[in-house]
Amino acid sequence: MAPNLDNPSPVVALAGGVGGAKFAAGLQAALPPGALTVIVNTGDDFEHWGLTICPDIDTVLYGLANVNNPETGWGRANETWAVLTETERLGGEAWFRLGDKDLALHLLRKQWLQACATLTEVTDRLRQALDVPSRILPMCNEPVRTLVHTDEGDLPFQDYFVRRRCEPTFRGLTFVGADNAALAPEVAESLRAAAQIIICPSNPYLSVDPILSVPGLRKLLRESDAPVVAVSPIVGGRAVKGPVAKMMREMGHLEHLPLTVVEHYAGLLDGFIIDQQDRAEENPLPLPALVTDTIMTDLPSKRRLATEVLQFGQSLRNGNRSADGPRHENDE
């Protein structure tokens, strides 16, 4: 039976940065306006120049607004660098590359936060200003900060990721503040109303685990009637972008990395989308899988992948999903 994508029920995506933003753009293109809600990692957020920088929210926001820089994966297209150039000249820190257009958004976010708006409200105002039809929800309103444990000690996320370029050996993570975070009403409502929930091809450790660390969120996924699927961030045994494969190997996962991803999401998934390059007959996945081309190079390829994933999820919803499927194994 062909799924009806013209009038779908709400779809919720969990996303980190670049990979998540690309897939979310595909979902937005495949779905009617307003059908998509993206819950975004804020563990990478940090204070810089007295501003609150939310790298993953902004990457998703810019991607969905189609104003992102496709070359770098972060920041704005047609960006200029007047402020950063002058800041450097005046003796300021310039290791984090803040462009002028990007900075305008950070300045507004700070002002609105200082006027006591929540990060959820501020993000919604920004996505409306950028004419994004999808909802973008920070995983929570409280600050949660990812601390990376490495062989060289604990590093705040941006130090590990930007300054040290993920070079120190990865040992694990702590999401500082997650215990005190609250499930935002908008996040809870969107997950409860979802007809499909999709974990984007984002780094499971750095991008998705912070979202899953928000108290109550993992439970909502487990209890949802909607099919929950994840798109593999691994292609041909390597990360499309970022350090995920390196981190997995440093964690001792040397074989078939897509299976490592599935095992990482144990108890949450009804289905998994694996790249055709990673099909491994000797390593059958323990849950329904869609094998396809997961490389996203342009909007048509993002949209094509998103459509396949939506159809796959809908097929699980329509009866292919076993009541005692793997989602309920290893349940908390």
Add this chain to the structure above:
Amino acid sequence: MAPNLDNPSPVVALAGGVGGAKFAAGLQAALPPGALTVIVNTGDDFEHWGLTICPDIDTVLYGLANVNNPETGWGRANETWAVLTETERLGGEAWFRLGDKDLALHLLRKQWLQACATLTEVTDRLRQALDVPSRILPMCNEPVRTLVHTDEGDLPFQDYFVRRRCEPTFRGLTFVGADNAALAPEVAESLRAAAQIIICPSNPYLSVDPILSVPGLRKLLRESDAPVVAVSPIVGGRAVKGPVAKMMREMGHLEHLPLTVVEHYAGLLDGFIIDQQDRAEENPLPLPALVTDTIMTDLPSKRRLATEVLQFGQSLRNGNRSADGPRHENDE
């Protein structure tokens, strides 16, 4: 006797915005590097976009660094507007025109203030970054905010000056916070060490009175052995720039405005510099006066005026000053 300007003792100037910055640039050009200290009004400072904007400090800083915009009188030359344009597009406030280069400085100032540097320290770091040989001292480190009393009620300075373009009728001023401000050690030391003290051609009410409102500062001027002179901000019965003449008339001063300036500074001055257009035989000034061309159009004219004022001040120092001169009339 020709004054020795090649090896002068320290000169301190009290300055507000555009007129003060132009005259200070003349002094800097006329004096050896490091001889000039400018004490600057901070009553116009305000919070905007979460940043601390110090309009008069920046006008003096940019003027002395020769990076100012001579067309507008405020901001940087060769400025760009990428951030403001994007801020406006995203729904932010854009009534205060913050250029990109200007913004870089405000962002740095905020960061450094947040790192617990004083405004004096931050200002000194910025003037060094901009290769300014003169010292620039904020009148104090504590926030003092000029409140303008008008026939339409009380207005914060920027509301009166920028948003309302000085249209409401002026009734008076309060320098909120001045009572709790402390004389910064650098300000006190510079005044004690000064061989000459010059009140720049700035608005006496809006630019100089806030400086004089800092507890202890007026007393240092009165007790100084150095000659204290003021340069008239009035030329031909009108302000060179800004609302000073309008404000004087709204305060009921309808005749010979330079005399109004002298009377305003009663008890402080040893000499006064009046523009040749305002020479009025029927209104002799009650103190030694230098009558000259006070219009400053370029660096040579700024330097020429500064040199004349320095020579005039030095002549007062060298014996023309009467011990019971007007400085001690109307003393507090």
